[in-house]
Amino acid sequence: MAAVSQKLCLPKTKFPLRINPSVHEPAIQKAADFEGLYRWQRERCNAKGTFTLHDGPPYANGEPHIGHALNKVLKDIVVRYKVLRGYRIHHRPGWDCHGLPIELKACKDLRLRGASTLEIRRTAARYAWETIELQKDAFKRWGVLADWENPYFTMAPEFEANQIQVFREMFKKGCIYRGFKPVYWSPSSSTALAEAELEYRTHTSRAIYLRFPLATPTTVGASSDHRHQVSALVWTTTPWTLLSNRAVCYNPSHQYCVVRWRHSDGTEEMLLVGAERVDVLRGILSASGDDDLEVVSVVPGSSLAGVEYISPLEGGGDAGAKERRRPFLPGGHVAAAEGTGLVHTSPAHGFEDYSVGVAHGLDLECLVDGEGKFAAKVGGAYAGLSVLEAGTEAVISELRRSGLLVSESAHSHRYPYDWRTKKPIIIRATDQWFASVAALKAGAKAALAGVEMYPRTSVNRMLAMLDTRDDWCISRQRVWGVPIPVFYHKRTGDPLLTDESINHIGALVRQHGSGCWWELPVEKLLPPSMSAQADLYIRGSDTMDVWFDSGSSWASVLAESGYVADMYLEGSDQHRGWFQSSLLTSVAARGGAPYRRVVTHGFVLDGQGVKMSKSLGNVISPADVVEGKGFGTDVLRLWVASSDFTSDVSVSDGILRQTNEVLQKVRNTCRFALGNLGDYDHARHSVPYRELSALDRYALHLLSRYCSEAHIAYDSLNFSKICHLLVRLVPVDLSAFYFDVVKDRLYCESEGGRARRSTQTALHYVLGCLTKSLAPIAPHLAEEIALHYPFENGSVFKAGWDDCPEEWHQPSIAAEFGVIRSVRDITNKALDQARSDKVLRSSLEAQASLRTDSSDVSSVLTRHLCPNEASNEFALSDLLLVSQVGIGDMVGGERVGYCAEDRVVLHEGGECRVLAEVRRSSLCKCPRCWKFTSSSHDRLCDRCLKVVMCTQNSSL
Secondary structure: OOHHOOOOOOOOOOOOOOOOOHHHHHHHHHHHHHHHHHHHHHHOOOOEEEEEEEEOOOOOOOOOOOHHHHHHHHHHHHHHHHHHOOOOOOOEEEEOOHHHHHHHHHHHOOOOOOHHHHHHEEEEEHHHHHHHHHHHHHHHOOOOOOOOOEEEEEEHHHHHHHHHHHHHHHHOOOEEEEEEEEEEEEOOOOOEEEEHHHHEEEEEEEEEEEEEEEOOHHHOOOOOOOOOOOEEEEEOOOOHHHHOOOEEEEOOOOEEEEEEEEOOOOOOEEEEHHHHHHHHHHHHHHOOOEEEEEEEEEEEEEOOOOEEEEEEEEOOOOOOOOHHHEEEEOOOOOOOOOOOOEHHHEEEEHHHHHHHHHHHHHOOOEEOOOOOEOHHHOOOOOOOOEEEOOHHHHHHHHHHHHHOOEEEEEEEEEEEEEEOOOOOOEEEEEEEEEEHHHHHHHHHHHHOOOEEEEEEOHHHHHHHHHHOOOEEEEOOOOOOEEOOOOEEEEEOEEEEHHHHHHHHHHHHHHHOOOOOHOOHHHHHHHHHHHHHHHHHEEOOOEEOHHHHHHHOOHHHHHHOOOOOOEEEEEEEEHOOHHHHHHHHHHHHHHHHEEEOOOOOOEEEEOOOOEEEEOOOOOOOOHHHHHHHOOHHHHHHHHHHHHHOOOOEEEEEEEHHHHHHHHHHHHHHHHHHHHHHHOOHHHHHHOOOOOOOHHHHHHHHHHHHHHHHHHHHHOOOOOHHHHHHHHHHHHHHHHHHHHHHHHHHHHHOOOOOOOOHHHHHHHHHHHHHHHHHHHOOOHHHHHHHHHOOOOOOOOOHHHHHHOOOHHHOOOOOHHHHHHHHHHHHHHHHHHHHHHHHHOOOOOOHHHEEEEEEOHHHHHHHEEEEEEOOOOOOOOHHHHOOOEEEEEEEEEEOOOOOOOEEEEEEEEOOOOEEEEEEEEEEOEEHHHHOOOOOOOOOOOOOOOOHHHHHHHHHHHHH
C-alpha cells in the first residue's frame, strides 16, 4: 500500500497550516518589502491615474487605541485596492501635535505651574515626538501603506508657516476678527473651546423657579387684581448666572397669564407665566400642596413691551432696587413649551442672550474669571466662589433668604463637557479671535454641493452644523500651539494685525519654527517698517485652535494634487471637527472644498454595544488583539472589513475568534491550492480555456462572478460585502463542492495528464484571484502566499488585479451545474441516512440511482453520466462523490436503498422533483483511489491501473 500511495500526486507545500502572527507577520513585512511598496508605486510609469487620500492627523497623545485601528485599516484597504487596480496613490501620514492635552502632560512632567513658556513648549514637543514614534510603530505593524519616509507634523516649521499663510488669506478677505462674545469656556483648562472640543454627557443641574418682582405691575393685564405685587416666574438651570441678569425675554407672539396662587397658609400672590405653562406649573406646585392656581387675566406677549422688573440679586456694582430695574425684551428664541415661557437673560453667558443684549444695548460685562469663579468686582460673599459649585449654592441660599425662591429640584439633562479634562464647561463672554462662519457659509454650502458624501445622509449633518454656527472661536489661552500673530498697543490695547505683519511672522516661523514668537524680541517680530515702534507693542499670548492647525493641513499636504484630495476618511465626529474646519479654511483661502469625497465611520463599542471605558473594564487594545491574544494583524483588519463601518461597530473576544475562524478557512483553502500547484508551471502547463473541463470552467465562472462583485464592493466601500462574498465562495463553492470533487483528479490522475492540468489551470486562477481580492484586507496572508507562489514582480500588489476575461462568464454552465449541485444536495441527504445507520462510512462506498420527472434535468444528468474517456470531463459519479450512478424515471421501480426526495428549481423558472436512492456498491474498493470501482480488493481499478502503468513506463 505504501508503494501505491507513493504513486499518488499528494499535495506538497511549505505553506504552514497555522502561523504565530507575532513572529511571522513582521517577517512577512520584511520579506515582501512592505515599506518599499509605497516607493515602487510612486515611481512606476504605467499608472492608470492618481489617487490622493488625505490622512486626518491623529492626536499625538496616548497609545494607539481600537478606534485608531478602525480608522487606519479602513484607509489602508482603500489605498491598497487602488494600488492593485493600477493607481499611483498619495497617502502621507500625519500627526496633530499641538493643544491642551499635550501641554497638560508637559506641565505635569515639569511639576511646576510656574514653568516658563519655553520650558513647557520644549517638554510638550518632546512628549509629542515620543508619542508619534509609538503610534507610528503600531500603524506600520498593522501593515498601513503610506509615505512613512515623508510624514507631516503640525508642529513642523514648514507646516506652521503654511498655516499662518492660510490665516493671512482669511484675514485679507475679512474673515478674521476680534470680539467680546460668549464662548464655550473650560474652567478646568482655563481656555476657550471650539464646539468640536465638547462632548455631551448626562449632567445633573440645580434647577430653580424664582420670582422676578415687577417694577410696573399695572401695565400687565387690564383685569389684573393690583392689590398684590405681580412677579414674573422664571425657571433656570444656571442659578449662578443670575448675578449677570440684564433682562427677561418674552415672545411677542405668545399668550401670557397672570395667575393668583393661593397658599395653604391662606396667603396669596400673583404670578406672570406663559399661558401654555399654567397646567405644568400646577403640577410642579402640587408637590408642596400649594397647587391652587386661578387665571386672573390673559394678555398678549406684545403687551409686555416696556414692562420692567427688579433683578433678584445685586452684582457687579448694583446698589438697591432702583439700579436693579431691568427691562422685559422680545425674543424669538423663547419657546412656549419650555420653562415658564419667560427667559432669564444674561448676555455674558448665553449665545441667544448675547444677541438680545447687543440688539438692545445691554451691559455685556462678564463677572466670571478664567477659572470659572466669580470675579473680585462682584463683591460680597460671592467673590472667588466657583460658579458651578459654591457659587451656585450661595446664589440659591440668598434667593431662599430673600423669599424669591419658589422651588428647587435636580434636573438631569445633556450638558457640554471639556472632552479632554472630562469636566463641565460654562459659557462665558471674553475677548477672543474669531473666524466668521457667517461670511463663509454660502461658499461652504456651494462647495459641499460638489462633494460626494458617504454615507449620503452625512451631508445633512454638515449642513445642519453650518446652519447653526455663525462664528468659530479660533483663539486659545495656551502656549503649546501656533501663535495668533497679533500685537497689542501697550496703552490702548488696540490690536496690530496687518498683511505685512502676518507675512513677516510667517517667514520667521518658516525659518525658526513657531517658538520664535516667544524667543525673539518684539523688534524682530515686527516687520522692518515698524521695528522702531517696538516699545509701543507687546506680542499676543493666544494660540490658534488645534482645529485650525489640522484644518489647514491641505495647504501643506495637498499641493501635488492641486490642494484637493480624492478622499477624506474619518470618524463621524469630524463633521463638526476636521471636515468642517478643512472646508471653512479652504473655502476662505482658495474658494473651494479640499476634498472630492468625504467618508465617515462610526465608533467602536464592546460586544454588548456599550461604549468602551477603562472604568467598565471593557476596553480592547489593538496591541492586545495583535500580540497579546495572538490573533495577529490580519484578523484585526478582517474584523474592520467585516463590520458595517457606516455606523458604530462592536468588537469582543468572541467576535475576534469568529473572525479568526473565517481567516483560517481562507488560509486552508489557499493552502490546498498551493499544495496542488507544486508541480505546475503556468507558462508550460496551462490548458486553454476552451479545452478546460466543464467543471473547471464552472469554477472560473464562479470566480468571475466573485471578482466582479468584489470590485463593485471595493469601489463602493462596501467592505463587509466582500467578506460575505468570501464566506460564500470559500467554504461553499470551493471547499464544499469544487475542491471536494477535484481532489480525486488532482491526487489520482496522471501527474502531467491533460485532465489534471485542466484542474490545475483553474486552480492557478482561483488562487491568484482569491489572493488579490484578499490583499487589501489581509495583506500579510496575501504576501505570504506570493512568497510561496510568486506573482509577477514578486508582490501581489505589483501584479495588479484586472477584471476577469469575459469568456469566464458562462450563465449556461452555471445553470447546468446549479442543477447538479441541487441533485448532489438531495443525494447527500440519502447518504447521511445510510451513514447514520452505519451502512456506509464513506460516500464512495455507495452507488446512487437518480429519478426525476423533468426531461431537462434528466438530460443534464445524462450528459455527465459517462463522458468520453479521452475528454477532460468529470463523470456524474465524480460530481456526486459516489462510485456509480444510474438514472431512471420517477414512475415505477422498487426502492431498496436509502431515499431522499426534494424539488429542484430550474434556471428557466419552475421546478421539478428529484429522488435519490443510495445503497452499498457491489464492487470493491480500489486501494489507490478508494473508489468502489475495482473487481477485487487487491486489484487497482482500471483508471488507476492505467495511470500507474503509464507512470512506470515513462520512468523507464
